[in-house]
Amino acid sequence: MEYFLSEEQKIIKKLAKRISDEYVSKVAIKYDKEGIFPRDILDLLAYTELTGVYIPKEYGGFGGGVMEMCLVVEELSRNCAGVAVSYAATALGAYPIILYGKEEQKKKYLPKIAKGELIAAFALTESDAGSDVSSIKTTAEKKGDYYILNGSKHWITNGGEADVYVVFAVTDKSKGPRGISAFIVEKGYEGFYCGKKEDKMGIRASSTTELIFEDCKVPKENLLGREGTGFIVAMKTFDRTRPGVAAMAVGIAQGAYEYAIRYAKERVQFGQPLSSFQAIQHMLADMYINIEAARAMLYSTCRMIDSGAKDFSKESSACKVFASDVAMKVTTDAVQIMGGNGYVKDYPVEKMMRDAKVTQIFEGANQIQRNIIASEIIKEY
Amino acid sequence: MKILVCIKQVVDPEKVEYNPETRTIKRNAQHLMNNPADLSALEFALRIKDVYKDVHITTLSMGPAECESKIKELIEVGCDSCVLLSDKRLAGSDAYSTAYALAKAIEKLGNFDLVLCGESSLDGETSIVPPQIAEYLNIPHISFATNIKVFDLQRIEIERKFKNQLFRFEVKLPALVSVKKDSAFLRLPKLSLMIKALSYTPQVLSLDDLENFDFSKVGAEGSKTSVDRFVEQSFEDVKCEIYEGLEAAQIECIADLVMRFL
Ligand SMILES: Cc1cc2nc3c(=O)[nH]c(=O)nc-3n(C[C@H](O)[C@H](O)[C@H](O)COP(=O)(O)OP(=O)(O)OC[C@H]3O[C@@H](n4cnc5c(N)ncnc54)[C@H](O)[C@@H]3O)c2cc1C
Numbered sequence: 095m096e097y098f099l100s101e102e103q104k105i106i107k108k109l110a111k112r113i114s115d116e117y118v119s120k121v122a123i124k125y126d127k128e129g130i131f132p133r134d135i136l137d138l139l140a141y142t143e144l145t146g147v148y149i150p151k152e153y154g155g156f157g158g159g160v161m162e163m164c165l166v167v168e169e170l171s172r173n174c175a176g177v178a179v180s181y182a183a184t185a186l187g188a189y190p191i192i193l194y195g196k197e198e199q200k201k202k203y204l205p206k207i208a209k210g211e212l213i214a215a216f217a218l219t220e221s222d223a224g225s226d227v228s229s230i231k232t233t234a235e236k237k238g239d240y241y242i243l244n245g246s247k248h249w250i251t252n253g254g255e256a257d258v259y260v261v262f263a264v265t266d267k268s269k270g271p272r273g274i275s276a277f278i279v280e281k282g283y284e285g286f287y288c289g290k291k292e293d294k295m296g297i298r299a300s301s302t303t304e305l306i307f308e309d310c311k312v313p314k315e316n317l318l319g320r321e322g323t324g325f326i327v328a329m330k331t332f333d334r335t336r337p338g339v340a341a342m343a344v345g346i347a348q349g350a351y352e353y354a355i356r357y358a359k360e361r362v363q364f365g366q367p368l369s370s371f372q373a374i375q376h377m378l379a380d381m382y383i384n385i386e387a388a389r390a391m392l393y394s395t396c397r398m399i400d401s402g403a404k405d406f407s408k409e410s411s412a413c414k415v416f417a418s419d420v421a422m423k424v425t426t427d428a429v430q431i432m433g434g435n436g437y438v439k440d441y442p443v444e445k446m447m448r449d450a451k452v453t454q455i456f457e458g459a460n461q462i463q464r465n466i467i468a469s470e471i472i473k474e475y
Numbered sequence: 476m477k478i479l480v481c482i483k484q485v486v487d488p489e490k491v492e493y494n495p496e497t498r499t500i501k502r503n504a505q506h507l508m509n510n511p512a513d514l515s516a517l518e519f520a521l522r523i524k525d526v527y528k529d530v531h532i533t534t535l536s537m538g539p540a541e542c543e544s545k546i547k548e549l550i551e552v553g554c555d556s557c558v559l560l561s562d563k564r565l566a567g568s569d570a571y572s573t574a575y576a577l578a579k580a581i582e583k584l585g586n587f588d589l590v591l592c593g594e595s596s597l598d599g600e601t602s603i604v605p606p607q608i609a610e611y612l613n614i615p616h617i618s619f620a621t622n623i624k625v626f627d628l629q630r631i632e633i634e635r636k637f638k639n640q641l642f643r644f645e646v647k648l649p650a651l652v653s654v655k656k657d658s659a660f661l662r663l664p665k666l667s668l669m670i671k672a673l674s675y676t677p678q679v680l681s682l683d684d685l686e687n688f689d690f691s692k693v694g695a696e697g698s699k700t701s702v703d704r705f706v707e708q709s710f711e712d713v714k715c716e717i718y719e720g721l722e723a724a725q726i727e728c729i730a731d732l733v734m735r736f737l
Contacts, residue, residue: 105669113663143666156666 110169140210153204159400164341171345176299187214253303274324285310296448512593551664567695574607
C-alpha cells in the first residue's frame with residue numbers, strides 16, 4: 095500500500111529495512127537462543143544515524159518525531175523484535191528528557207543519545223506496581239544537594255546495558271500520584287545496582303532486569319520536571335511511545351506474514367503447494383487485511399502526535415491494542431500454516447509468536463489500554 | 476589530499492534481463508549496480524578520509540545517463556563529489572578506449588594525489604583499464620591491492636595478498652592503485668548523507684568538455700578490440716538425475732557420477 099510517507103521518511107524506512115535484512119536477520123535466532131544483547135546492531139544504528147531520528151535537531155538529532163522512531167522499530171521488528179525493543183527502550187528513556195528536561199539536561203544527554211553514545215532506559219514498574227503505576231514504593235528523599243533513592247524496580251528493559259535511566263520515585267507519600275517525581279540516574283552512581291536478569295519467553299535479545307537503589311545519591315539537578323510531576327511525565331511519555339509498541343507489533347506480524355507466504359508457496363502437500371488451498375489463502379488474506387489496518391492506524395496516530403496535537407491518549411492506546419492483537423493472531427496463524435515446522439526453533443515464526451506476546455503486555459497491558467480508551471470515549475459522548 | 480575513485484555502473488547479474496532475439500542485455504536503471512571491486516576501492520578511500528581531515532573524494536564514472544541514480548549512492552556513503560562522463564560517441568568503447576577517455580577526464584578534473592580503481596569490472600573482467608589509465612597519466616601503478624595504508628599523504632603502502640604470500644609496496648604519490656574485489660566491504664550509508672543525495676546531481680561531462688581529446692581513439696571505431704559474436708550458454712541440457720534411497724545400488728550410481736566429474 096502507498097503510505098504517503100515523506101521522501102525523508104521513506105529513506106529512514108529503507109535504511110532501517112536494509113540493516114534489518116542484512117544484519118538483524120543473520121543474528122536473530124542466535125541472539126534469541128543465547129540472550130545476547132544486540133550492541134553490535136545498536137552500533138550500526140548509531141553509525142547510520144538512525145539512533146537520532148526522533149531527537150530534535152537542536153540537540154544533534156534528525157528532528158523527526160514518533161513516526162520516524164516507529165518506522166525504525168517496525169523494520170527492525172520484521173526480523174527481530176528483541177533487537178527492536180533494545181532500540182525502542184532508549185526512546186522510552188529519552189522522551190521524558192525531550193518533553194520535560196531542563197535545557198542543561200537536554201544539552202547533556204540528548205546529543206549523546208542521538209549519536210548512539212548513550213543507551214537509555216525507563217524505570218517505573220516495581221514488583222508490586224505493574225498496571226497500578228501509582229502504587230510505586232521507591233522513595234527519593236531530598237538531602238542537601240542530593241536526592242537519596244531507595245527501593246527497587248522490576249522489568250526494566252535495557253537494564254544493566256543502559257547508561258542513563260529515567261527513574262520514578264515517591265518524593266511525597268501523602269500526595270498519591272502527585273507525590274511521584276522523575277529522576278535521571280546515571281550508571282555508576284553510588285548505591286545504584288543492577289539486579290537479576292529475567293529469563294523471558296520472547297524478545298530474548300533484549301535485556302530485562304531488576305534495578306536496586308540503596309541510598310543512591312542523585313544530584314538534585316537530575317530531577318526531571320518539577321517535584322510531584324513524575325506521574326504526568328510517565329503518562330505523557332507513554333502516549334508517545336505506545337505507538338512504538340504498535341510498530342513493533344506491525345513489524346513482527348509483517349515478518350511472520352512474509353515468511354508464511356513464501357513457505358506456503360513452496361511446501362507441497364496432496365500434490366500442490368499449500369498456497370493453493372483456500373483455507374490457507376483465507377488465512378493469508380486475513381493477515382494482509384489486519385496488518386494493513388494496523389499499520390494505517392499506527393501511521394495516522396503517529397501523524398496526529400507529530401502534528402502537535404494536544405491529547406492523543408485514546409488514539410495511542412487504540413493503535414497499541416489493535417496492532418498487538420493483530421501480531422498475536424498473525425504469528426499464531428503463521429505457525430499454523432507451517433505446521434510442525436512452525437512449531438520448532440529452526441524457523442523464525444516460532445520466535446515471532448513468542449515475541450508478539452509481550453506487545454499485549456508491556457507499556458500497559460491491553461486491558462489497561464481498553465480502560466483508557468473507554469474512559470475517554472465515554473467522556474466524549 | 477585529493478582522491479579519485481573510478482566506479483563503473485554494471486548490470487546486476489541477479490537482475491539481468493537478456494533479449495535472445497537481439498542478443499543484448501537490457502540496461503535499465505533498475506538493473507544497474509556499482510561494480511563491486513570499485514566499491515572496495517571506494518571503501519579504502521573512505522578509510523583514508525576517516526583518518527585524515529582534508530581528504531576530498533571524487534568519483535568518476537563513464538556511462539549513459541541512467542547511471543546517475545546509482546551514482547547518488549556514492550554520496551550516501553560519504554563521497555564529496557561525483558562526475559559522470561557521458562557521451563554517445565563513447566558507445567562501444569573497449570578497455571583501451573575507456574582508459575583513454577577516463578584518463579582525459581581525470582586530467583581535466585585536476586591533480587589527484589591518489590587514483591583508485593577496482594581490479595576489474597563484473598562485465599568486462601579485463602583488469603587492463605587501471606594500468607592503462609596510469610600509463611596515460613604517467614604515474615606509477617600497483618594492481619590487485621588488498622590493503623592500502625597512508626603514511627603521511629606523500630607515500631602510501633600497498634599490500635597485495637597472492638596465494639599464501641603477502642607483498643608490500645611503498646609508492647610515492649601521485650599513484651594509481653587497483654583494488655581486489657572483496658578486500659574491503661563498502662560501509663553502510665548515513666541518514667544525513669542519504670538526505671543530501673536526494674537533491675544531489677552528479678557533474679556530467681561530455682567529450683567536448685575534455686581538452687585535446689582525440690576522438691578517433693574512442694567508440695566502437697576507435698577500439699582495438701571488437702566483439703566477434705555472442706555465444707549463448709544454455710543450461711537446459713543439464714540433466715538432473717534423482718537417486719532415491721540409500722541402497723548399495725544407488726550409492727554405487729552416485730559414486731560413479733562423482734568419479735565422472737573428478
Ligand atoms: C519484557 C518486559 C519489559 C518491560 N519493560 C519495562 C520497562 O522498560 N520499564 C518499565 O517501567 N516497565 C517495564 N515492563 C513492565 C510492564 O509495563 C508491566 O509488566 C505491565 O505494565 C503489566 O504489569 P504487571 O506485569 O505487573 O501485571 P499486573 O499489573 O499484575 O496485571 C496482570 C494482568 O491483569 C490484568 N489487569 C491488571 N489491572 C487491571 C485492571 N485495572 N483492569 C483490567 N485488567 C487488569 C491485565 O490483564 C494484566 O495483564 C516490562 C515488562 C515486560 C514483560
